[in-house]
Amino acid sequence: VNLVEEGIDVAIRIGELPDSSLQGTRVGTVRRVICAAPRYLRAHGTPAQPEDLNRHTVISATAVTSVPQWRLSVGGKEQLYEVKPRLMVSSNDAAIAAALGGFGVVRLLSYQIAAHVKARELRIVLAEFEPAVLPVHVVHHQGRRVSQKVRAFLDTAIATLRADPFLNTR
Numbered sequence: 001v002n003l004v005e006e007g008i009d010v011a012i013r014i015g016e017l018p019d020s021s022l023q024g025t026r027v028g029t030v031r032r033v034i035c036a037a038p039r040y041l042r043a044h045g046t047p048a049q050p051e052d053l054n055r056h057t058v059i060s061a062t063a064v065t066s067v068p069q070w071r072l073s074v075g076g077k078e079q080l081y082e083v084k085p086r087l088m089v090s091s092n093d094a095a096i097a098a099a100l101g102g103f104g105v106v107r108l109l110s111y112q113i114a115a116h117v118k119a120r121e122l123r124i125v126l127a128e129f130e131p132a133v134l135p136v137h138v139v140h141h142q143g144r145r146v147s148q149k150v151r152a153f154l155d156t157a158i159a160t161l162r163a164d165p166f167l168n169t170r
Contacts (some may be wrong), residue, residue, distance in 0.1 A: 003141065006007035009150045010140045010157065014109070022139045025158050028167030029133040031110040032071070035122040040102040047105070050074065050081050057104030061095035070107050072129040088136055096122075109134075114166035136167055 002099060003011055003022060017024045034047075038059075041057070047053055050072045058067055060083065069080045089095050092112055099106045099113075100121055116122040138157055140146065161167055 023141045023146040025167045027161035028136045034107045036105040037102045058083045058085045059104045060088045090137040112167040
């Protein structure tokens with residue numbers, strides 16, 4: 001979304017920021033994690049290597065990526081792994097529900113499943129193969145023309161997001 005063209009004052013962006021006329025304040029990081037329900041892992045085993053994903057039921061959330069490839073880090077180098085999803089869903093909520101239901105393994109952003117991991121409803125697997133963390137920024141129009149309402153929102157959003165333990169995990 002182009003903030004200027006769309007008339008949007010503030011946005012949250014995940015990933016590296018391209019050069020632009022927008023001001024960005026880093027508020028945390030998120031990880032791309034692979035997880036599954038404990039009962040799925042008991043029934044099908046826990047993948048120990050990226051290649052093990054070929055023997056597992058994969059849930060693909062097209063909201064994250066429409067390409068059935070997962071970027072993983074092996075020996076410090078990022079590699080693409082082709083996955084063969086048995087279930088493709090268009091929303092992250094549906095992917096989480098399928099994983100919670102014990103259907104298979106899914107890759108999502110850490111903040112999306114953090115409460116389920118904390119509650120031990122989902123377990124992260126292959127953590128040692130996760131690619132580099134993604135930065136999270138609050139972005140807005142640069143300059144002094146930021147209204148008091150926008151400035152108040154920015155201050156609150158930045159403080160709240162920086163304090164969120166789910167945005168600062170590793």
